[in-house]
Amino acid sequence: xxxxxxxxxxxxxxxECQRCLKCCTNPGYIYVLEExxxxxxNYLGLSGFKxxxxxxxxxxxxxxxxxxxxxxTCVMLKGNTCQIHPVKPKQCRDFPVRWRTKDAREYxxxxxxxxxxxxx
Ligand code: SF4
Ligand code: SF4
Numbered sequence: 801x802x803x804x805x806x807x808x809x810x811x812x813x814x815x816e817c818q819r820c821l822k823c824c825t826n827p828g829y830i831y832v833l834e835e836x837x838x839x840x841x842n843y844l845g846l847s848g849f850k851x852x853x854x855x856x857x858x859x860x861x862x863x864x865x866x867x868x869x870x871x872x873t874c875v876m877l878k879g880n881t882c883q884i885h886p887v888k889p890k891q892c893r894d895f896p897v898r899w900r901t902k903d904a905r906e907y908x909x910x911x912x913x914x915x916x917x918x919x920x
Pocket of ligand 2: 896
């Protein structure tokens, strides 16, 4: 893939998710903002403490992240469904249009299509 091609960046409004779930299965941090703890806890019917204790890790900086399974899959993915879809973290809602990793075009099927559509 030509990493120098940036034409697709002007067409992010045309992005269509292909439901490949790679953004939920690719290893990486899924940050949970402080203000997101209560809505997610409420949605799961848990106290904030229980949600953080059961589903989050505290990493350096310090920041909360969602736990992952050993293969890197987000703990909230059950089958093909995000268990907290209506209240999922901003990072998940923003991906990949408002936020993306440097290599997102390597795994996000929607971005791959956009790149193919606008190759230069
Ligand atoms: S919270 Fe939901 S959308 Fe975000 S990575 Fe986990 S399963 Fe995917
Ligand atoms: S990686 Fe891209 S295409 Fe696949 S589910 Fe996530 S946003 Fe949609």
